[in-house]
Amino acid sequence: MIAERVRGIWCRELQLDDIAVDDDFFALGGQSVIMAKIQMAYIDELDVEVPVDQMFLNPTVASISEYIESMGAKTT
């Protein structure tokens, strides 16, 4: 399940225990440094380079996971 792995990455990089799938990245305190770390984690852990423009357009775990799934990332 991509969304679970994305949520794990967000929790780690935002240093939050619990994030709902429809929480907004920026409302959670996200900014450019954290965004770059998450982008790096997507590459290392899901083998997918997510453009930052897409991260702005999809600011929740749910929507970015849908985007990543459409790119055919590793699911396990």
Next chain:
Amino acid sequence: MILQGKRVALPATPVVHKRFEAHAAATPDAVAVFCAGQQVTYAELNARANRFAHFLTARGHGRGAKVGVCLDYSTDMVVAILGTLKAGAAYVPFDPSYPAARLRLLLGQVPGLALIVASPATARLVESAAVEIVGVEQLTDHLAGLPVTDPETAVTGDDVCYAVFTSGSTGTPKVTAVRHEGWYNLLNWLALEYRLGRGSHNLVVSAFGFDLSQRSLMAPLFCGATQHLMASRNFDAAMAYRMLREHGIRTVHCASSTLYLLVDWETARGGEVLSRLDYVLFGGEPLKVERIVDWARREGNTCTLLHQYGVAECTDVATSYDLAEYRPGEHDTAPVGRPAYNTEIHLLDERMRGVGAGEYGEVCISGAGVGAGYLGGTGPDSERFTTVVIDGAPRRLYRTGDRGRVNEAGDLVVAGRMDAQVKVRGMRIDPSDVERALGRLAGVREAAVVARYTEAGEAELVAFLVPAGADLAEDDVRPRLLETLPRSMVPARFLNIPRLPLSPHGKADRAALVDRLKGL
């Protein structure tokens, strides 16, 4: 105290696009712009820009007109910019990623804006604004019959070439105009001092609205080099790093915070692409040298880091410093170096007298870069443009409001703002000094300090702290701060905040912080 930049003669008519035209004539087949897998030669770009210039002139938007450009990074954007300059007009960049309401607000701030070049998506956003919109498709489809020859205009070095928005002390965005002579001088200084030229490759990584982006866009075309544009609205570290590697990029102009992200990327993932660039030219905000020092000192790092300082009102860059010379001291700020060609830095007191060696004063700029001022502006900020007499001759001078001094090595050091200084119980305090001290404490990720006035009319400092982990308690922070600061500089109150509110330009929004204090 005056720092004097080297005197270098400029041509009789220092007009920026004439340099581009000279390259188009001399090396027509060289690649000018590379974007989204497509390349355009100097000859093709020149022909397209000329057609747009003839289109503007035929509609009466020639010398003195203002043309808005609201496009994503693309060859079309470069055509619109060069065509506007060739018509003798000035361009005003608008970032198409801004929300519609902000775009309309900004459009309304430019007096006499002739028209705006926009993509269909952006055109919808701004259609209710009272300005004519030219669709980007017109740059290609509708201009085929127009001449491709370089237009003749009467433009001089004193004409305005571009105007950009600055936030200004009142919080309302103002649009400040730059002259051809100043921009020519800046680009010529970069070209001669750093030997940029044909065969060099630059990548634009900053947002279109910034003054630094105008320089980054034009520098390669001024030198006969190749410009690379990213198909991204937001800074994208993965994409930028990949382009640095695959496109043989040699130079990058960026804000300090963008440099940190590129350094983080290279450090975390390994690689030597950034370390092998010829130059990174950066600045625009106080440098956190600890973010880059380990990377910069790594063996094999041959990239020259130019730490630069300037203001949009005086054509972007006024001074430059090679960071290799810097040996960080504990409470030190990295210098910003010496003036550009034909530029003077003055350090003056409240009565416009020079301060002594090593003393702090207001950083003031005179010389070729001093701009044409705010468009349509007669507000309080216009008074920052003034005239001084140097060697018996009057010269225009701009008071930046920044506080600086010249160190023992003869380099300018900028630390904080003059107008940010507050008097607390008779002591003159710069809140940025307190912010730096707070930033060094364990457990503090970021800090902002603002002044407020008590009912008794006394100023007191309030610190906003972004904790790195758990919230910070006042009786924990205060004693630790007292170890490094005199009591008068230790804030009266400490408030935890999840993150600092940012202005549209990405700096801490002090007005928003002061608002939060109301009712406390």
